[in-house]
Amino acid sequence: MAMSLSLARLALPPVLQALPGRRQAHSALAFPANSFFGAPLAVAAAGAAALSPAAPLPRSLAVVAAGKGYKMKTHKASAKRFRVTGTGKIVRRCAGKQHLLSKKNAKRRKRLSKTVQVNKSDYSNVMGALPYLKVNKKAG
Template sequence: MASSICFMRLSSSVPLPLRCFHGVRVSPSPMTVSLKKKLSSSKTLSGSPLVLPKSLSPIPSPSQKASKLAVFAAKGYKRKTHKASAKRFRVTGRGVIVRRRSGKQHLLAKKNTKRKLRLSKMHPVSRSDYDNVIGALPYLKVNRKAT
């Protein structure tokens, strides 16, 4: 949780830390009050310095070199996969896009066994359709040289 430090003046000249949690002030412990009265310097509060560490400091130190700062180029937009196409196309081990043949869904009684077996097998996508399939499936691992 982020908290800020508030100061409250007592009769002494030493400021005492009060922790503020979303507008609610919490008083310091009696041990902290007795320690603060004994301290001659108010540079540290409850044992921790008020200065930010160098790693959290927004101002770069002179010891940091400009060569250590890396600038990353902005990436392009993420493309979405067309989910209907993802269910219809697969890639073989050699990177060839394959699809199913049409005509195997209904009216199977009048089709002979040899025809139904041929329609069951996967068929490679023609080269003229490669650009359309790859456009719908941008993250598909495809061998473009395969035919």
């Protein structure tokens, strides 16, 4: 497609390409001389000597923003199971309070209802699942 557009521009007489008081009707088809599609036009105007393979192609000056890296994802099942206290400790609920409660005495059921602090040896596992958790690692 680019070749046919550039050939169409070359087929126009130079008088029609740049009239002083007239806008170019084919401005949507016109490419800048330093673009990839406009390069054959500049080469054709300069002559066939500029077609050497050693001539560098014009490069665009697009600035690529440096990425900040991979955005880590929160493990949503873990986010529903762990909370952080005001002092920065990670707490969890106790296991064994969902069913078969009739065989458990009231003291045991009350103890299982409370939240307990996650063991320090499990902090690395919880922090791996919840990378954006605001935790005080020095909290005892």
